[in-house]
Amino acid sequence: MSRYLARYLVSRCFSSVSSRPLHVCIVGSGPAGFYTADKVLKAHEGAHVDIIDRLPTPFGLVRSGVAPDHPETKIAINQFSRVAQHERCSFYGNVKLGSDLLLSELRDLYHVVVLAYGAESDKDLGIPGESLSGIYSAREFVWWYNGHPDYSSLKPDLKRSDTAVILGQGNVALDVARILLRPTTELASTDIARHALSALEESSIRKVYLIGRRGPVQAALTAKELREVLGIKNLQIRIKETDLSVTPADEEEMKNSRARKRIYELLSKAAAAARTSEADPDQRELHFVFFCQPDRFLESDERRGHVSGVNLEKTILESVGSGKQIAVGTGEFEDINCSIVLKAIGYKSVPINGLPFDHKKGVVPNVRGRVVSQTSGDISQTETGLYVCGWLKRGPVGIIATNLYCAEETVGSISEDIEEGVCNSSKAGSKGLMQLLEKRKVKKVEFSGWEKIDDKEKQMGIEKNKPREKLVTWGDLLAAAAN
């Protein structure tokens, strides 16, 4: 009976849904943010969605993470733009959660707050020498060549030696290797940042080592990306035959995953082809090094404070149950000399005040997207009206499309909660946000501002035969948006 009463009350709330809009704020305008916005708008006629982002430009990693030579992967931006232009949706860039406004303030203004701000930090190795200069996280390097305004002045030194070491063998590692080794004539017609193109044109890097602590069967990269790098002209691939021997545990892993099996086969074919090809000193080289984990970084004698190599420990694999194998050190070491190291071992999310955070996993604790405030036994208590989506929810894994399903789950939870009466109180929504931002003199960038940036970049690109020439400083971006 009381359930019927509850539904009656909720229906009263719903019966005038057009006069009681659902105010939703999404923090983060990458794929997770936009897919969430799209689904909320479609599921709820009365929903008004505001998407905020700390950058003046939207689209998150689609703009700043996807490699310049992968333009087809950026097509998703078209769908995101349509969402941003929806009459019940607004984008506000240059608005930073934590500095310009607090999470508690957002929750006061909106019925539903969805945090989709991704993972803007990095996993650490925690080994000696990690703070030597010349060692960067792949994230920093990717943001540098993609013109992210926070990293335009990174100035990585690519002229010190001919060797770069990349730790990790996922798709980000491959991206970075490819950008380092691709002929710059090919890069010149992409949307790569100008400062990066110049640096790469003068780069002396000719050898790149991709180091993985486990074997080819466990490599995190995917087939399409591997196929692409194996097909680059004038690039020699080097893989040790001995690294390709598989154990029964490996066979089991491959049996359970068609992706792993196909990747292993690709690597085997590449190793065989490499064996028969002649070594050409002019060619660039990509070495896949398996079963090695970094023990410490070596410091240069001539240039104190700068990295000169990596000390690697050979590993073997040990089964830890449920088909998983981990790398274990053997006590045998070897050095690789290099002048630049890129750590592509995974991203990590950044916690903010007032937000529950699982520091071990690097994510916000949640149940199907609902943020969990505390757990006792089997019962999780969730925060009302607070949700997560994307990497902040799942960890930094998956592709752009993974966020489609992630957003569906989160929006499903939101819809269930709305039925239970989350929208009871009246909230100020956009109006409240505008008042707050004005009071704090925040120079927000609306979607029309981004469109001005977009037009300017495309215009500048035409002159250089590039799809766009990115604006790479905060000043330039904000100026173009305000034009």
Next chain:
Amino acid sequence: MLGHRISRFGSTIVKQLAREGYISTYGRRNLQRSYGHYLPSLPVVPRQARTSQEAWFLKSHKFCTSSTTSSENGDEETEKITIIFVDKDGEEIPVKVPIGMSVLEAAHENDIDLEGACEASLACSTCHVIVMDTEYYNKLEEPTDEENDMLDLAFGLTET
């Protein structure tokens, strides 16, 4: 009475977020290269990524806001066939499409909400199909390496 209305409204919301759906067709069914190009007349061997069961991940609902470029449906000579999209509520939506048009494009041109994040450039797997009829499946060519690469990452992949 009110309870009933709420539960129907609520269930509509929930169903809209579910992903199961089925497709059935009348007559010949011609799936075509996932680039959405028009090819003339004869049944073109489909090039879309596929597996063996016939099910569409379909999200068809009332608040569809996808904008579709309404291109002309070709001249009168382009033969048209009927495709019936069956959404997750079981509602059948027959549409007439010219032979050679991809199913993804056919859906979008008729305001049927089908995910296609990379807009048919073979850079994702959100529009991947499951072909349920073994006979038809056997008429198809093997998936290319590029299609298989995308299928590796597909959600809800099933074995042939």
